[in-house]
């Protein structure tokens with residue numbers, strides 16, 4: 272699976288990924304280097320497996336960022352990619368769920384944003400200085416590969432027989448992903464609008480129950496019962512740092528789906544790995560980091576502002 276992921280990145284972004292050496296904090300942690308034409312671009316640690324005492328979840332974080340240092344040396348970026356997959360047992364390979372694979376692709380998207388940057392200023396290289404509502408574009412973009420049959424059939428293998436995932440099962444997974452996606456979308460829009468109005472309309476904090484009712488009367492198809500107190504336990508916006516920013520979840524989906532549709536448009540022979548489109552995406556979005564606004568980067572890639580059409584199509588609504 273990792274080989275498949277690396278091959279996608281190598282093809283699309285014109286790099287090579289090789290094992291590298293560095294001291295590691297656990298024997299299961301691996302270290303790699305990314306090169307282009309023999310030049311070192313970045314390096315990363317991969318810490319894939321759950322173990323006692325390890326923080327749960329999955330994330331990418333920077334060890335150091337690209338920086339043209341004052342004394343004249345170019346510092347290349349280093350990342351760590353951390354997941355909590357079930358480790359291999361009884362001499363068999365680690366068995367990843369489709370969710371695990373999607374998570375790995377997601378975190379690699381963040382990693383590529385950090386590592387492929389060509390910006391020399393520390394404050395805006397890689398993920399530094401990128402607007403909150405655009406940081407999930409590169410990560411959600413990578414998730415699309417996990418829902419592309421041509422990719423999935425090469426990426427998967429049954430642990431005993433080596434057979435790829437059956438097409439019929441893949442089709443059912445896709446249908447399950449999009450089950451009630453319209454209601455899911457309305458729910459997200461309801462949360463986002465409630466959050467935005469709460470923070471944008473002075474005095475609305477004194478009438479939280481009526482505010483959510485107003486939003487629901489505009490958005491909701493299914494209305495929760497009157498005793499429901501979701502609005503008082505919406506921890507994302509009161510406690511999770513997403514105040515006035517909840518919309519960014521849906522917005523990042525719009526951006527990543529629209530970016531992905533550029534690859535669908537340039538696909539040939541059923542393959543989305545178009546090197547020319549990959550280069551344009553890399554140069555416009557991944558390499559630019561926070562050196563300009565995310566909207567400028569998006570328009571540099573797509574030639575226009577984002578549209579919602581691709582997202583609706585990917586989620587089975589259009």
Ligand SMILES: [Zn+2]
Pocket residue numbers: 377381407410
């Ligand atoms: Zn993310």
